[in-house]
Amino acid sequence: AQTVTQSQPEMSVQEAETVTLSCTYDTSESDYYLFWYKQPPSRQMILVIRQEAYKQQNATENRFSVNFQKAAKSFSLKISDSQLGDAAMYFCAYRSGNSGGSNYKLTFGKGTLLTVNP
C-alpha cells in the first residue's frame, strides 16, 4: 500500500518570504500522480498543483512550484512571495496511475499547517 508522509505538522513564514513544505511517499509503482491541496479554515479542499510522475519537468502554478524527485520519492511544495491568504492546512496526496477500482482513490498525508506572519 502507498503511504504519504508530511514530516512538518506546522510551519510559519513571513509575508513576502518563501517557504517549502515537505512530502515523501512510498510506492512500488512507476506511474502515479501527486497532488498538493490547500484547506483554509472554510474546510474547502482546493487543488494547488498536480504532478504526473512520468513528467520530469516540475509543475508550476504562479507562486506555487514543486520539486519532484522521483528517485528519492520526494515531492515538496515551494510557495514564493507568501501572502496572508496562503495561510491554511496543506495536504500532499498520491494517486496510482493504474486503472480502475481503488486505484483512483487519493491517499493523503497528515497535513502541514502553514501560518503566514504579517
Added chain:
Amino acid sequence: NAGVTQTPKFRILKIGQSMTLQCTQDMNHNYMYWYRQDPGMGLKLIYYSVGAGITDKGEVPNGYNVSRSTTEDFPLRLELAAPSQTSVYFCASSYSVTYTFGSGTRLTVV
C-alpha cells in the same frame, strides 16, 4: 454547476443514534468517495464507488454503510453513532485526475 453538495454542514448526534450524510454531484462522475478527517491525521478513505450499484470498502469502513443507487447520489449511513465517529466528513467525486470535494460535514457524537 453546483459540483458536490453535502448536507448537513453540522450535526450533533447522541451515542447510539443513526443518521445519513447526504452527498450529491451534478457532474456525471462515475467515481465517488467518502473520507473522514481527524485532527492531525489527514483524510482517510471510508468507502468508494466506481459507479451506480458498485461500492467497496476503503481504509476505515467499520461503523459505516453506503449505497449508490444513482450516479448522482452517494449517501453515507451511520447506524449506531459512537464518539469515535466524531470527525469531519468529506464526499468527493472524480473524473480522470480531477477531484471535486464537497464542503464537508462536521459531526459530533456525544
